[in-house]
Amino acid sequence: MESPNSLATPVQYVKGVGPKRADLLHRLGLDTVEELLYFFPMRHEDRSRILDICGAREGETATVRGKVLSAGVRTTKTGISLFQASVGGKGGVLDAVWYNQPYLRSQFTVGDEVILSGKVVRYGRLQIVNPDFEIVSGEAQKSLHLGRIVPIYHLTEGLAQKSLRNIMFGAVSRYARFLPDPLTPEIMRRQRLVDHSASVRNIHFPASQRHLEAARRRLVFEEFFLLQLALALRREERERVRHGLPQEAARDLIDQLKGVLPFELTRAQVRVMDEIRLDMAKDRPMNRLVHGDVGSGKTAVALFAALVSITRGFQAALMVPTEILAEQHYITLSRFLYPFQARVGLLVQGLHPARLAETLEDARQGNVDLIVGTHKLIQEGVGFKNLGLVIVDEQHKFGVAQRGLLPAKGRSPHSLIMTATPIPRTLALTLYGDLDVSALDEMPSGRGSVMTCWVEPAEREEIYRLMREEVERGHQVFVVYPAIEGGGPAALGDAQSGYEKLKRLFSPYGVGLIHGRMPLGEREKVLLEFRKAKVSVLVATTVIEVGIDMPLASMMVVENAERFGLSQLHQLRGRVGRAGIDSYCILIGEAKTEAGRERLNALVETQDGFQIAERDLEIRGPGEFFGTRQHGLPPLRIGSITKDMEFLESARDEARALAERDPVLADPPHAQLKALLERHYHLKQPAVEMS
Numbered sequence: 001m002e003s004p005n006s007l008a009t010p011v012q013y014v015k016g017v018g019p020k021r022a023d024l025l026h027r028l029g030l031d032t033v034e035e036l037l038y039f040f041p042m043r044h045e046d047r048s049r050i051l052d053i054c055g056a057r058e059g060e061t062a063t064v065r066g067k068v069l070s071a072g073v074r075t076t077k078t079g080i081s082l083f084q085a086s087v088g089g090k091g092g093v094l095d096a097v098w099y100n101q102p103y104l105r106s107q108f109t110v111g112d113e114v115i116l117s118g119k120v121v122r123y124g125r126l127q128i129v130n131p132d133f134e135i136v137s138g139e140a141q142k143s144l145h146l147g148r149i150v151p152i153y154h155l156t157e158g159l160a161q162k163s164l165r166n167i168m169f170g171a172v173s174r175y176a177r178f179l180p181d182p183l184t185p186e187i188m189r190r191q192r193l194v195d196h197s198a199s200v201r202n203i204h205f206p207a208s209q210r211h212l213e214a215a216r217r218r219l220v221f222e223e224f225f226l227l228q229l230a231l232a233l234r235r236e237e238r239e240r241v242r243h244g245l246p247q248e249a250a251r252d253l254i255d256q257l258k259g260v261l262p263f264e265l266t267r268a269q270v271r272v273m274d275e276i277r278l279d280m281a282k283d284r285p286m287n288r289l290v291h292g293d294v295g296s297g298k299t300a301v302a303l304f305a306a307l308v309s310i311t312r313g314f315q316a317a318l319m320v321p322t323e324i325l326a327e328q329h330y331i332t333l334s335r336f337l338y339p340f341q342a343r344v345g346l347l348v349q350g351l352h353p354a355r356l357a358e359t360l361e362d363a364r365q366g367n368v369d370l371i372v373g374t375h376k377l378i379q380e381g382v383g384f385k386n387l388g389l390v391i392v393d394e395q396h397k398f399g400v401a402q403r404g405l406l407p408a409k410g411r412s413p414h415s416l417i418m419t420a421t422p423i424p425r426t427l428a429l430t431l432y433g434d435l436d437v438s439a440l441d442e443m444p445s446g447r448g449s450v451m452t453c454w455v456e457p458a459e460r461e462e463i464y465r466l467m468r469e470e471v472e473r474g475h476q477v478f479v480v481y482p483a484i485e486g487g488g489p490a491a492l493g494d495a496q497s498g499y500e501k502l503k504r505l506f507s508p509y510g511v512g513l514i515h516g517r518m519p520l521g522e523r524e525k526v527l528l529e530f531r532k533a534k535v536s537v538l539v540a541t542t543v544i545e546v547g548i549d550m551p552l553a554s555m556m557v558v559e560n561a562e563r564f565g566l567s568q569l570h571q572l573r574g575r576v577g578r579a580g581i582d583s584y585c586i587l588i589g590e591a592k593t594e595a596g597r598e599r600l601n602a603l604v605e606t607q608d609g610f611q612i613a614e615r616d617l618e619i620r621g622p623g624e625f626f627g628t629r630q631h632g633l634p635p636l637r638i639g640s641i642t643k644d645m646e647f648l649e650s651a652r653d654e655a656r657a658l659a660e661r662d663p664v665l666a667d668p669p670h671a672q673l674k675a676l677l678e679r680h681y682h683l684k685q686p687a688v689e690m691s
């Protein structure tokens, strides 16, 4: 009955699991044998060296062997039960203690040989607390938990390390051999990689340090290779499109645009517009990423690209991650496009059905030139008459797969992708291997400074005083909370109760509330009132994190700031100081962890989005930073984008070479790869348009 199909076996039927443990594994996201096999240890402990008691050193993690001299349970002063066994051997005695596990008593008999592994501390005598242990019966048996390099897994409550390790061992020994190998023998030979099944086996239960390294190397390479292959195939596909939609901009289009904008373009904006102009004139679809810090003026660049399309008789679509941002872009762009007689439409959730139907019809009939919307744009039922350009704003909030769906609404339109997450250049080239990259690396002049402070909650009254000063000057304030409503501990604070409190404190000035669960109409109203300065204090959740542009806003107050990520805080800070007013960003928070403190300090120390992104990457690690789908990449199981850079590059080269030879993965040896890509990257090979 054993076959590759058995990889789909529910975990419940794996030896040592059963229904109860299956529930626990489910909490870790593990439902099938295959998922189990790919649940890699978070680290390993080298317990291959078993020491005599005299070899144990205070402060080190050690594995020691000795004889049980005495064993007993007692209760500490604080009422905790404590089981203690004294273990002696060559050169000394050491106490092993376990808290809250009195049942262990029955497992130890004086005179037994035991192996213990754990951290050694000194508490009078040398002590080892809550060690893993094994009773050595007769001859030293080969143990899973000691005397070898041992995997340490993430756990969930109710599931012990040893049980999970036993389950894993069973699963790995029985099923790992059925895992198909996606890499071709040529690539493995060239890159000197071990095979897939063996590396999965060794990443869990390595025979030696060398085996562990080889396994990790192989798996990291494979992960990056898949990512790079997805990008390379997309790139190949675009190369093969012969008939793009060339759109040559009128010579004076930039000048016309300058005529309607209330500010001078920066040199960076003009340069990027020029790059876009050249791309769009070609008969091959543009695929360009523009990255620039918060406030660098990306909207104007998008406006220019849209104008090129519209003035050449095409439609353009702009997709953004939040409805609030869609509404704002809709208002701004309508205003600037008005002199060009361009018609702009809005497509978001919560539109009145009649208005929705009308907008959809207008898009299909070509009665609207630019549609601004959320991911609603990529849903079924949305169609265009002649889509010439798609723009994705704040692309880091979308997944790789979503990014690819908008162009499919037309026949090879140009694509412009914008992001405020500055990415180190080498990283950008590898991550966005299928894109050309432009940097908006210059801030418009006349920006006010933003002073950033981190204060304790006790200083809140002082902050309110500062807020009042700002409001009295005619400026505006955002107050951001991590949650809409309370539910957790009352002290955490939430937008709803914050709103009620601030409404009392600032009643003469107008206090508004905005969050994602409010109906569209209400949100539009609040934003409009804020824009018209009828509201001076806007209480919000992170719905305002991206893109929101309010010129009079001079103060950003973030409550429970320790609960936000660094890049997120930087984005929030980017909401103030936009029109030359000196501004404040006040982070109210108690950083209980080292990482929290580091984050808040980093923000106080620097304004530079590029540095912040790098610090964020360091502090959170790439798994968090890039790891989620929302940030544009599928989660990486094992590779680290910063530490495994060398693999990224060799993986990219191999991927590009393969994509060139077999651009639709039609060769039988590539079937595995194709299946994997479809699964993990939703990469369907569309029929190539050659007409």
Ligand code: ADP
Binding pocket: 263, 264, 265, 266, 269, 292, 293, 294, 295, 296, 297, 298, 299, 300, 420, 444, 445, 547, 549, 551, 578
């Ligand atoms: P981003 O999307 O890059 O964060 P925006 O496009 O929202 O930035 O621009 C931020 C603010 O700066 C807006 O109020 C915009 O009108 C203004 N702005 C854009 N370009 C310039 C410029 N060259 N000079 C002055 N202000 C500008």
Ligand code: MG
Binding pocket: 298, 299, 393, 547
């Ligand atoms: Mg923007």
